[in-house]
Amino acid sequence: MARIDHTPFSTIAAGTSDGLTRVMVLHPIACGVAFIAFLVSLGAGLVGSLIGAFVALVAWVLTLIVLAVDFSLFGIIKHHVNRDRSGSHAYFGSGIWMLLAAFVLLFFGMLIVFITCCSAHREKKKLERNDQYPATDLTGAPKRKKKFGII
Numbered sequence: 001m002a003r004i005d006h007t008p009f010s011t012i013a014a015g016t017s018d019g020l021t022r023v024m025v026l027h028p029i030a031c032g033v034a035f036i037a038f039l040v041s042l043g044a045g046l047v048g049s050l051i052g053a054f055v056a057l058v059a060w061v062l063t064l065i066v067l068a069v070d071f072s073l074f075g076i077i078k079h080h081v082n083r084d085r086s087g088s089h090a091y092f093g094s095g096i097w098m099l100l101a102a103f104v105l106l107f108f109g110m111l112i113v114f115i116t117c118c119s120a121h122r123e124k125k126k127l128e129r130n131d132q133y134p135a136t137d138l139t140g141a142p143k144r145k146k147k148f149g150i151i
Contacts, residue, residue, distance in 0.1 A: 020073040024063075030062035034106055041113045049117035063103045065148035070096050 037059050040054030074096060079088040 002017050020069050020076075023069045024065045026062055026069070030059055030066050032095035033062055034102075037110075046117060049113055053110055053114040056106065056113060060103070060106050060110055063099070063106055067099055070099060099128060 033055060037055035040048055040055055072089075074092060078090040078092065081088050097108050
């Protein structure tokens with residue numbers, strides 16, 4: 001930006017921007033870890049789902065770090081460009097908002113994988129208990145299973 005507008009950054013802003021630019025390598029790393037979590041969770045049982053939820057948690061933390069770095073870095077640049085009286089105007093584009101949406105969706109995906117993993121295990125234990133003691137009505141016929149609490 002300094003070369004484009006021919007306005008120098010302050011030394012603190014330039015140093016911070018340079019340091020945060022080096023952290024940009026976390027973008028593809030977080031994306032790769034999230035994809036690995038997706039693959040692990042696809043056809044997994046109880047243990048695989050727990051591992052998938054843990055890997056998704058790691059991806060979520062990395063995405064949180066990436067989100068903080070992006071808002072910091074682009075906030076510094078935005079502040080500098082908007083205050084330098086060169087006529088340029090900077091704003092947060094669609095990329096940073098897509099990252100925020102990915103952060104939120106990754107959290108919900110991690111939560112859903114963890115909850116379904118735990119509830120599937122609980123449902124399996126419940127079915128095993130019911131197989132030992134089958135439920136019957138007064139005539140001795142097995143009771144029909146209710147769907148969504150109806151019928």
